[in-house]
Amino acid sequence: MCEPTPWRRWRQIGLGAMGMTEAEFFGQSIIIWRDRLDGFMELHGAGKHDVGEPFTADDLAALEDAIDDDPALSAVLASAPMISP
Numbered sequence: 001m002c003e004p005t006p007w008r009r010w011r012q013i014g015l016g017a018m019g020m021t022e023a024e025f026f027g028q029s030i031i032i033w034r035d036r037l038d039g040f041m042e043l044h045g046a047g048k049h050d051v052g053e054p055f056t057a058d059d060l061a062a063l064e065d066a067i068d069d070d071p072a073l074s075a076v077l078a079s080a081p082m083i084s085p
Contacts, residue, residue, distance in 0.1 A: 006060055013037070013063065041066065 010033070014025040018040055028036075041063050 006057075009060060010037070013040075037063075 011025065014020045015022065
């Protein structure tokens with residue numbers, strides 16, 4: 001069984017750490033989002049995700065660790081408004 005999609009956390013990453021506007025984030029397809037997230041994870045040292053597989057809690061944890069290790073990204077994410085589900 002697949003894990004639930006972490007929509008809330010994805011919004012926080014897209015709007016906070018990646019600096020996307022709401023229009024950019026919500027205007028993209030899920031395919032484009034996953035490509036962007038994959039590139040972002042690889043760029044920031046969270047590893048390369050197998051695009052054919054669903055994101056797991058471990059993938060999200062690796063991305064969060066990479067963001068935590070980068071002071072600039074961590075500050076941006078911390079200052080982003082929290083988004084309720």
